[in-house]
Amino acid sequence: MSGDHNSMTTLAPSSVLRSPRPRNVIPGFNITMGFSLLYISFLFLIPVGGLLLFTMTQSWEQFWRAISHPQVVASYKLSFGASLIGATINLVFGLLVSWVLVRYQFPFKRFVDALIDLPFALPTAVAGIALVTLYASTGWVGQYFDVYGIRIAYTQIGVVIALTYIGLPFVVRTVQPVLEDLESELEEASAALGANRLTTIRRVILPALMPALLTGYALAFARALGEYGSVVFISGNLPYLTEITPLLIVAKAEQYDYHGAAAIGTVMLLAAFVMLLVINGLQWWSTRRFSH
Amino acid sequence: MSIGVDRINKRFNNFIAVDNVSLELPEGQLTALLGPSGSGKTTLLRIIAGLEQADSGRIEFHGKDQTHEHVSDRGVGFVFQHYALFKHMTVFENVAYGLTVKPRRERPNKEAIRKKVMSLLELVQLDWTAHRYPAQLSGGQRQRIALARALAVEPKVLLLDEPFGALDAKVRAELRRWLRRLHDEIHVTSVFVTHDQEEALEVSDRVVVMNNGRVEQEGTPEEVYDHPANPFVYRFLGNVNLFHARVHEGTATIGDLRVPVPEHSDSKEQDALAYIRPHEIDVLANNESGDAIHAIIKSILVVGPTVRLELQTEHSKELIQAELPKHQFRGLGLLQGDEAWLRPMQSKVFLREEDATNPQESDL
Numbered sequence: 241m242s243g244d245h246n247s248m249t250t251l252a253p254s255s256v257l258r259s260p261r262p263r264n265v266i267p268g269f270n271i272t273m274g275f276s277l278l279y280i281s282f283l284f285l286i287p288v289g290g291l292l293l294f295t296m297t298q299s300w301e302q303f304w305r306a307i308s309h310p311q312v313v314a315s316y317k318l319s320f321g322a323s324l325i326g327a328t329i330n331l332v333f334g335l336l337v338s339w340v341l342v343r344y345q346f347p348f349k350r351f352v353d354a355l356i357d358l359p360f361a362l363p364t365a366v367a368g369i370a371l372v373t374l375y376a377s378t379g380w381v382g383q384y385f386d387v388y389g390i391r392i393a394y395t396q397i398g399v400v401i402a403l404t405y406i407g408l409p410f411v412v413r414t415v416q417p418v419l420e421d422l423e424s425e426l427e428e429a430s431a432a433l434g435a436n437r438l439t440t441i442r443r444v445i446l447p448a449l450m451p452a453l454l455t456g457y458a459l460a461f462a463r464a465l466g467e468y469g470s471v472v473f474i475s476g477n478l479p480y481l482t483e484i485t486p487l488l489i490v491a492k493a494e495q496y497d498y499h500g501a502a503a504i505g506t507v508m509l510l511a512a513f514v515m516l517l518v519i520n521g522l523q524w525w526s527t528r529r530f531s532h
Numbered sequence: 533m534s535i536g537v538d539r540i541n542k543r544f545n546n547f548i549a550v551d552n553v554s555l556e557l558p559e560g561q562l563t564a565l566l567g568p569s570g571s572g573k574t575t576l577l578r579i580i581a582g583l584e585q586a587d588s589g590r591i592e593f594h595g596k597d598q599t600h601e602h603v604s605d606r607g608v609g610f611v612f613q614h615y616a617l618f619k620h621m622t623v624f625e626n627v628a629y630g631l632t633v634k635p636r637r638e639r640p641n642k643e644a645i646r647k648k649v650m651s652l653l654e655l656v657q658l659d660w661t662a663h664r665y666p667a668q669l670s671g672g673q674r675q676r677i678a679l680a681r682a683l684a685v686e687p688k689v690l691l692l693d694e695p696f697g698a699l700d701a702k703v704r705a706e707l708r709r710w711l712r713r714l715h716d717e718i719h720v721t722s723v724f725v726t727h728d729q730e731e732a733l734e735v736s737d738r739v740v741v742m743n744n745g746r747v748e749q750e751g752t753p754e755e756v757y758d759h760p761a762n763p764f765v766y767r768f769l770g771n772v773n774l775f776h777a778r779v780h781e782g783t784a785t786i787g788d789l790r791v792p793v794p795e796h797s798d799s800k801e802q803d804a805l806a807y808i809r810p811h812e813i814d815v816l817a818n819n820e821s822g823d824a825i826h827a828i829i830k831s832i833l834v835v836g837p838t839v840r841l842e843l844q845t846e847h848s849k850e851l852i853q854a855e856l857p858k859h860q861f862r863g864l865g866l867l868q869g870d871e872a873w874l875r876p877m878q879s880k881v882f883l884r885e886e887d888a889t890n891p892q893e894s895d896l
Contacts, residue, residue, distance in 0.1 A: 425616035428583050429678075431603045432610040433630035434685055443633070447620040529620065 291509065295502045306503035311479050312488055316507075318396060319485040323464035326403035330460045331453060334411025341412070342419045356413070359406045364469025371402055372474045394476030399484065402470045407460030414456035415449055422448055451526045458519035462512065533594040533688040533721050534559040535580060540589035542575055542745075549575040550586070551745035557738070559594070562715045562722045564732035567742035568768065573725045574693055576742070580723065581691050582606045593688055609682030609720075613694040615674040617666040623677050624662040627652055630685035652680040655714070672703040676710075683718070692724035696731065704728075708735045729769045733757060741765050763882050766807045773813070773852045775806040775825070775845075777881055784881045786847050788823045793881045803884040808876045810855040815841065816873040817864045824873035827852060832868050834858060843872060 295303065306312070340346075341353055359367065373379050376393040377386040385392055392398050422445065430440040446453075468486040475482040485508060492501035535557040542550040550572045557563050565573040578584035580591055582603035591598045598606055617626050627649045631640055640648065653659040656676040658669075666674055675695055682690060695711070696704040712735050715722060726732050732739050733753040740750040741764075749761040760766040777784040782797035784790070786806055796804070816824055827843035830851055834840075839861040843852040854874065866872055 423614070423616060425612045425614065426618065428603070429610065429612060429616040429618075429681075430629070430633075432581060432583070432608060433633060433681070434604045434607075435629075435633040436604060439633050443629075444618055447618075450620075 288509065291502055291505055294498070295506045298499045298503070302499060303503045306492075306497075306500040307507050311483070312485070312504060314480045315483045315485045315488050318399060318481075318483065319465060320511075322396065322399045322403050322484070323461050325400050326407050326464045327457050327461035329400075329404045330407045330411045331457045334408055334456060334460075335415055335449070335453065337408070338412045338416040338419055342416060356409050359409050364406065364467065365473070367405060368402060368470035368473030371398070371405065371470065375401060375474065393474050394478070394482065396475075396482055398474040398476070399471055399482055402474050403464035403467055406467050406470055407464050410459035410463060411453070411456035414459065415452045418449055418452040450529075451523060454519075454522050454526050458515070458522070462515060462519075465508070465512070465515070535689055535721060535723065536590070536592035536595070537576070537580065538590040538592065540576065540579055540586045540591070542572075542579060542584065542586050548572075548745050550579065553589075553742075553745070553747055555740060555747065555750070557721065557723060559721050560719045561737040562712070562724070562735065563738045563740060564736035565723060565725045565740050565742060566727070566729060566732040566768070567748075568727055570744075571742040572745035573727075573742045577691050577693055577723060577725050580689070581608045581610050583610070607685070607688040609679075609685065609687030609690040611675070611678050611682050611690070611692040611695050613697045615666070615671075615678045615698075617674055617678055617681070619666055622663050622665055623653070623658070623669070624649055626666065626677060627681045627684050629681060648684060649680075652684055653677075655683075655717075656680045670703075671699045672707055675699065675707065679711075679714075683720075687720065690720045690722040692722065694725050694727070696728075697726075704731070711735060733769070741768060743768070760807075760880065763805070763807065766880060766882075771810050771853055773808045773810065773848060773854075774850070775808060775847045775852075775876075775879075776849075777804045777806045777847075778802070779804045779881060779883060787825045787845075789825055789875070790823065791876070791879055791881065796881065796883065799883060804881050805884065806876070806879045806881045808879045810840070810853040812876060812878045813852070813854040813856075814875040814877055815843075815854050815856055815861070815864065815866075816875060817866055819873045821875070824875045827872050827874050829866060829868055829870050829872050832861075832866075841872075843874065845874070 298306075337356065341349065341356075372393050375382040375385075375398060377383060377391055379393070382392050390397075392401065426444050426448070427440055430444045431437075435443070466486065468484075468490070471484050472487055475484065475487075477483050477487055485504060489501045489504050489508075492498075492504065535555075537553055537555040537557070540550050540553045542548075553572075553576060565577060567573045575584060579586045582591075582598070582601060586599070589599075593606070603610075618629065621629065628645050631645045631648065634640075650659055650662070653662055656679060658673055658676055658680070661669060661673065661677070666677065669677065675698075679692075679695075696707050699707065708731055711724075724735070733756075736753060738750065739753050739756045741748045741756060743764050749756055749765045751759075756765065757769050760769060766772055775786045777786045777791075779785075779793060779796045779799045779802045781800060782792060782794050784793045784796070784804060784806060791806065796802075819826070825845055825847055827845040829841055830844050831842040832839060833842075837858055838855050839858050841852075841854045841856075841861075843854060845852055852874065864872075
């Protein structure tokens with residue numbers, strides 16, 4: 241009894257000393273947070289900061305001239321316009337593809353499913369050359385359009401096709417898991433309440449998929465905006481017509497006009513930031529509106 | 533509207549879910565489909581609803597063939613175990629859904645819909661939740677909303693699939709009493725699926741006990757509980773002790789005890805099992821009558837006003853469970869390890885080969 245008492249008195253103060261501050265249950269906060277910050281800095285913060293600093297070494301007039309040149313403005317229009325059209329096409333057909341992949345059984349389903357990721361893995365230059373071969377006026381597909389006087393390669397239509405190609409997996413891969421998790425009971429409940437198939441899709445399924453669709457749409461759009469490799473082959477890079485903004489940045493850099501390249505790059509950066517804000521806003525809104 | 537189920541069969545690959553089931557579910561009654569998991573009760577309910585197609589057989593509502601009607605044309609209200617409320621709609625919009633999806637000609641106007649929805653929400657006592665979203669409600673509230681939604685289209689029959697299965701015990705008990713009262717108010721022909729015998733016995737007008745895709749017994753809760761048709765029903769409806777018995781010309785013998793079993797009057801020297809519920813056993817401190825079953829008290833558990841005993845006897849493989857009121861047990865003056873004598877007040881004897889038809893023995 242007295243032994244117990246002794247050990248109690250010696251243990252009590254030391255156990256108080258051992259933990260002077262409350263400890264986090266999950267260990268390693270300091271090291272993981274430190275590494276994450278360093279990692280993000282090297283990959284992202286320092287390059288972006290460098291770009292902004294370098295842009296600021298030029299005069300305002302120089303900057304304005306670089307970013308407001310009609311050729312550059314034409315490229316903004318094409319880049320943003322074609323990216324929007326590509327993302328919209330992907331929104332519709334990406335939903336269709338994920339629907340087919342989730343809801344139906346068919347031969348080689350897993351193979352088709354794997355194929356969706358091809359734009360992620362295939363070097364974009366390879367994709368660009370393949371697209372140009374296919375859609376040139378002598379190509380497998382292009383020749384049939386050529387009959388009706390529709391040219392695809394080396395026109396803005398070609399740019400849209402390339403940007404659609406690279407954006408598809410973003411919509412499919414964000415919508416697919418949500419569709420898989422969608423309870424079939426919701427559709428059964430809707431049917432039991434007398435709704436026909438179309439009404440069920442419009443009023444039950446689409447609202448449930450809306451946050452995922454918006455995310456996929458935004459990702460596809462952002463990806464298309466920055467795309468370079470696959471577009472430059474099919475677009476033909478005609479000034480004022482089929483030049484995308486990333487191409488102009490490369491062109492300026494190749495002519496040692498680093499200030500001009502940085503100026504346009506900064507515009508793209510700001511546009512990307514605005515985009516991210518809008519996307520986050522949309523997601524916040526749709527999550528509040530559609531998933532309680 | 534009565535429901536007719538006529539020789540329904542349904543297989544999933546090699547698994548026979550529903551095996552030639554025929555039922556008549558009378559108008560205005562609340563019927564429980566009771567059975568263990570895999571007994572085919574949910575599949576049968578889904579076939580009645582039209583959510584599943586039977587391989588063969590007919591479904592009729594009030595004599596009218598519904599077999600090939602689509603679920604959306606059958607006029608059924610279906611309540612799911614996990615509520616299946618539309619998360620992106622408010623409670624009001626959920627309940628109004630069935631009315632707003634009607635073709636324009638039949639659709640009531642906005643004011644009529646509002647009145648109908650609010651009166652249903654009052655019926656389920658949740659009118660104050662109209663502008664909330666399902667995620668802001670508790671499980672029990674969600675299920676009441678799901679019920680209101682199903683009732684909004686004035687269904688001919690109401691079908692509920694384990695409606696209280698996802699709720700905790702207390703809410704479940706409250707909600708089933710509430711469902712009983714609600715049914716007494718609205719009298720729509722209802723079928724609900726459950727694996728909980730207490731729930732089935734408490735809530736329903738009729739119980740259909742199912743096992744392995746077949747109907748084992750149907751009747752009022754009292755009939756089914758007091759006169760189980762076979763060992764499966766006996767065991768499924770509550771705890772039961774099994775005593776080894778010999779049956780000879782209408783008399784079953786358990787040790788020195790003799791029980792008349794007129795239904796087995798032409799059996800000769802056959803092995804049998806006597807089914808006796810824990811509260812149907814009289815526990816005695818001595819063997820004055822000379823024919824009680826000898827046992828040793830292994831454990832004594834006082835649960836509120838009742839005492840649960842576990843007793844060992846040579847006439848049963850497992851320990852015998854007995855339940856008696858506390859004051860009665862105190863009067864006996866028995867302690868753990870003491871000898872005691874048992875006399876069944878009521879029992880049912882099934883011959884051994886009948887019992888062999890039941891594969892669920894070890895489960896229960």
